[in-house]
Amino acid sequence: MIVAATDLDRTLVHSARAAGPVVPGSVVCLERRGDVVTAMLTPRAAADLVALDRRACWVPATTRTVAEYRRLDLARGLGVAPRFAVCANGGVLLVDGEPDPAWAAEVRRRVATAAPLAEVARRLGAVRDADGCFLVARSADVELDGLAAWCAARGWRVDVDREKVHVLPVAVTKSAAVAEVRRRTGAARLLAAGDSPLDADLLAAADAGVQPVDGRLHASGWRAGHVAVTAGTGLAAGEEIAAWLRGRVT
Numbered sequence: 001m002i003v004a005a006t007d008l009d010r011t012l013v014h015s016a017r018a019a020g021p022v023v024p025g026s027v028v029c030l031e032r033r034g035d036v037v038t039a040m041l042t043p044r045a046a047a048d049l050v051a052l053d054r055r056a057c058w059v060p061a062t063t064r065t066v067a068e069y070r071r072l073d074l075a076r077g078l079g080v081a082p083r084f085a086v087c088a089n090g091g092v093l094l095v096d097g098e099p100d101p102a103w104a105a106e107v108r109r110r111v112a113t114a115a116p117l118a119e120v121a122r123r124l125g126a127v128r129d130a131d132g133c134f135l136v137a138r139s140a141d142v143e144l145d146g147l148a149a150w151c152a153a154r155g156w157r158v159d160v161d162r163e164k165v166h167v168l169p170v171a172v173t174k175s176a177a178v179a180e181v182r183r184r185t186g187a188a189r190l191l192a193a194g195d196s197p198l199d200a201d202l203l204a205a206a207d208a209g210v211q212p213v214d215g216r217l218h219a220s221g222w223r224a225g226h227v228a229v230t231a232g233t234g235l236a237a238g239e240e241i242a243a244w245l246r247g248r249v250t
């Protein structure tokens with residue numbers, strides 16, 4: 001059994017803004033806001049993900065909240081319903097689409113020594129809480145000077161993602177939630193894909209992985225011998241990543 005844990009946004013699915021220069025004529029659209037496509041992939045990438053789901057345990061591992069993940073509706077868009085999905089950057093483990101209470105208890109145990117979310121929220125000001133697991137603010141609304149050090153002293157960390165700031169507990173990660181899936185499934189091997197600094201721990205924990213060349217993680221200089229880098233960008237990188245994963249489970 002192989003677990004293939006993948007980030008979604010800017011790894012396998014792309015918004016119109018992140019799609020890159022070449023948008024093929026037909027795309028599989030998973031999410032839109034008004035007239036704007038916020039998550040799409042190529043038909044070939046979609047087919048490879050279906051094959052991946054059939055031959056391995058595909059675990060979407062996203063920073064999206066549960067509601068944001070459900071909005072993608074993979075069952076409708078791709079015709080697959082992964083048994084396990086990691087949401088809120090590891091804070092929630094969905095099993096058959098529902099939050100797993102045992103993992104929720106483990107997360108509470110893990111954050112017990114960190115500063116409470118409310119205290120961090122007060123420091124940040126205007127924030128949104130993501131499933132009670134971490135905080136999201138607009139970069140423009142937050143005083144970033146000294147924030148990382150302030151957070152580090154309290155068991156939290158900061159990731160600035162373009163116009164958004166994520167502030168998350170250090171002890172809650174995608175790799176920890178995926179390790180739980182690996183434990184439950186008894187999977188011998190872990191494949192991973194991701195584009196952002198929040199995916200680095202997941203890629204590092206994998207036996208083999210892949211990151212897009214246009215990702216923030218790649219731009220930060222992060223490399224690992226067991227992690228391949230795509231040649232293409234945007235939707236083309238998503239297609240490459242899906243093919244890379246499928247190629248390793250057949």
Ligand SMILES: [Mg+2]
Nearest residue numbers: 007009010195
């Ligand atoms: Mg991403």
